[in-house]
Amino acid sequence: MADINRDPEVGRYLNRPVDEQAVVAFFGQIVDHWERHSYGPWAVESREPGNAGRFLGFAGLAHVPPFLAAAGPAPELGWRLARSAWGRGLATEAAIAARDDAFGRLEQVAIISIIHPGNERSQRIAVKLGMKRRTRIENPVIGIDVDVWHQRRG
Template sequence: MSEQIKTRRLRLKSWEQGHFAPFAEMHADEEVMADLGGALDLAASHSKFERYREALRQHGISRWAVEDLEGRFIGYAGVMPRLSPGHPLGAHYEVGWRLVRRAWGHGYATESARAALDDANNRLGITGIISYTGAENVRSQSVMRKLGLVRRSSLDFVQQAPGGGTWHGLVWSVDNPKCGG
């Protein structure tokens, strides 16, 4: 298992305990979390953090902590095993990202997601990766297009949103596992 992936401007790192405080702060930000029903409390952030760490230990792949070259946490990106048969799409691998607001608009989501996709394909041979977001999340849809993902409306789904209500997932897929990287 790789401990770190370096890009031109970023480091994708295995989760460390020191990442938890900024991770929880990011999830407490209403604007950052607007697409998923709102901010998470500390307990929900802790559960998500531990789920990512456990996926990396068990499967060798997960979301990575993303830092700038000065070592500041700016979010996460990575390919997550979604192995629950109860998910509307069944078992699958999903590429996703979330960044703190100060990191928006700099191309970091695309850069880190591309590196994570390359790692999943080159190190583990994982293909058939998908991504999904809400209809209102045009920023993530833009990243998906930049990554070369293809819109798959026949796979769209509706599920319970973390903050209550329902969430409509728009699905995109990786046709070229290298994603132009």
């Protein structure tokens, strides 16, 4: 994941800059999230023949950071893959699995995704999931307004 996070193209539209300190802290933060909430982002691994088990990135739920509290109380469904894995529908497949787990096993009533208005790839995933763009809030860390996409269970 550190290698993926260091790719400037991967970090281009994220809600906070991924500097080297953030790269190093990332894994511990995910483990901490799982320990505290019993859920969190899933590791995404390839199931393609010949490539099975290769780590590709993550998809799954996380609490919204305090600086984006205006997005509301629902947990955020996020996704981030290595650039080499883009363009094959894998992020959508992983996001759908994580979404179904959120509404099923975890019994969440609503989820959101906070997406940079320039992040067209992410917007397409949100549309394919059936999410709706609901509000635009200020992201004080990157200094632009970002979209809050929303989906209810059922």
